[in-house]
Amino acid sequence: MEMDYETINHRYELQAVWTENFQRRLLRGLKTPPPWKVLEIGSGTGAFLRQINRLASSNFSFWGVDIDFSALVFAEKIRKGLWICGDGNSIPMKSDSFDLVLCHYLLLWLPDPVNVLNEMFRCCKPQGIIAVTAEPDYDGRIDFPETEQADGKEQTEALSKAGIDPAAGRKLLHWMLQAGIHNPIIGIHGIERNLDDQSQFISEEKSQCRIDLKRTEPGITTDPLKHDEIFFVPTFYSYAVKS
Numbered sequence: 001m002e003m004d005y006e007t008i009n010h011r012y013e014l015q016a017v018w019t020e021n022f023q024r025r026l027l028r029g030l031k032t033p034p035p036w037k038v039l040e041i042g043s044g045t046g047a048f049l050r051q052i053n054r055l056a057s058s059n060f061s062f063w064g065v066d067i068d069f070s071a072l073v074f075a076e077k078i079r080k081g082l083w084i085c086g087d088g089n090s091i092p093m094k095s096d097s098f099d100l101v102l103c104h105y106l107l108l109w110l111p112d113p114v115n116v117l118n119e120m121f122r123c124c125k126p127q128g129i130i131a132v133t134a135e136p137d138y139d140g141r142i143d144f145p146e147t148e149q150a151d152g153k154e155q156t157e158a159l160s161k162a163g164i165d166p167a168a169g170r171k172l173l174h175w176m177l178q179a180g181i182h183n184p185i186i187g188i189h190g191i192e193r194n195l196d197d198q199s200q201f202i203s204e205e206k207s208q209c210r211i212d213l214k215r216t217e218p219g220i221t222t223d224p225l226k227h228d229e230i231f232f233v234p235t236f237y238s239y240a241v242k243s
Helices: 005-018 020-028 047-055 069-078 113-123 146-162 168-178 195-212
Strands: 036-041 060-066 082-085 098-103 124-136 142-144 185-188 230-232 235-241
Touching (some): 005 047, 005 195, 060 069, 113 124, 124 168, 168 235
Antiparallel strands (some): 142 230
8 A cells, every 4th residue: 555655744743843842952961072963763754853953953963764765765855864774673873873862653663662772772872862752652541521532542442453552651661671771761741732722733633533543534624623622642751871
């Protein structure tokens, strides 16, 4: 089946913005001397790297590794960059060569996330940062009002059948420690939105839910919004300095 990279990229671009504040913290927190090299594993259509690149100074350069060659071709069409086709289980990069090695909404899709974290650790320079910027916990999702809960449960089941681990977020600290990453920081992303932004977010998530349940074509739903609706998936992050 041919992949719709335009739709996939739109979703990735939305997700990339959600963690912008954390991205700024990572860039500012580097203790290694410039210039800095950043490597994303599972870079897909390049949406996350384009987002974090917008926040960075000219002292940064960015590499993206993904197993999907067609996604990298799509990324190159949007912005020329250092896109490498490779498997996160055996990253085709030298050890101790990047100041910041990260992934974004990736580990939940992987059969062996610990091995990929081991590889990320290997590629990171001493005193560099290994960061898992976002891993959702769909088993902890909140849908309100109650009339929305059935669709929420069905969406989580559909994603599970597609290959995700719905409890990835709560397992993240365990995976970091299993990978031998010392003294990792663990956290959960918070949110704060005005009513218009919240309404837009709910509209986008309803559209994505319908896509996941194969009920609609891509695009924002035209259903009338109830401004008191809540959809929340706890999304974890973790990072550590390589000692």
